[in-house]
Amino acid sequence: MNVHSADSQTTDRFPWGTTHRYNRYTDYQRKLYGQRVQKVTVDAGFTCPNRDGSKGFGGCIYCNNESFNPGYNNATKSITRQIEEGIEFLKRRYKNLHKFIVYFQPYSNTYAPLDTLKRYYEEALSHPEVIGLTIGTRPDCVDEAKIAYLECLAREFDITVEYGLESVSDATLKRINRGHDVQCYLDALEMTKGRGIKICTHIIFGFPWEKKEQWLQTANWLSDKPFDFLKVHQLHVVKETALERLYRKKPFDFMTPDEYIDLIVRFLERLNPRIVIQRLFGEAPPRTLVAPHWGVRNTHLIQMLEKELQKRNTYQGKYFSDS
């Protein structure tokens, strides 16, 4: 049993080796590569089985892929061109960038025949400054052949598969029309783990029928699962989605920024300190956002979180027990 006591963690370094109060992906990458590594997003033009009819039509009730696609992405451009434009954009924004991970983000990026996937992935990996891939997908869009191929790539490159789970409740997955259940995610984890492929899990907090206590228990549920990275974001209602129609018909409440920060602090306290945090806040472009209008950027929310962790003298894993 290993319960981290407050006294042992009030100074210096936390178990992940930095003075930050949670296990941040930027620190993890810096430690691994000795420099900042930036993701460059591409749109390979894939679709999703939850949209094209093989699993369902219309997709998850909150999904509008336009809301998370940066301007330089456009599936009509080649992967190479998107990478070059993305790198150019990022290098103007940040100094001394030399290593990039190509992020296949919109829709389900393993939802194509293996030969097609190989063509896209290998085109991305042929760029001299690209050291790996992050592949966003659904847990029902992988199979043994695809994972075996990624296992081979992972011997040479930094390969992450990002599985959208969104909620650990089957009732919620049904309500949001995910088209898969929690067991499907667990099966995908089982197939992927221990093969040199890194695994990221994606979760959303804020579905109006879920309760804070459920989100806190999610930390316990996630803590013993064999994945490496976690992404969390607050629920957004964006335009042209089923959720927008539901919201307009019967508006529901959202957490305020302060309430969300409180939730995240308490969630982190319960979460296994081994899990590296890639993201805790989402942002939807103003042109697509219906609600909530928090009026604060992610950078400010991160500062608010760090201040709150400091104020409460707390940190990721404070109440985690591996017994």
Ligand code: SF4
């Ligand atoms: S699985 Fe992803 S791409 Fe497909 S409908 Fe759901 S959120 Fe959209």
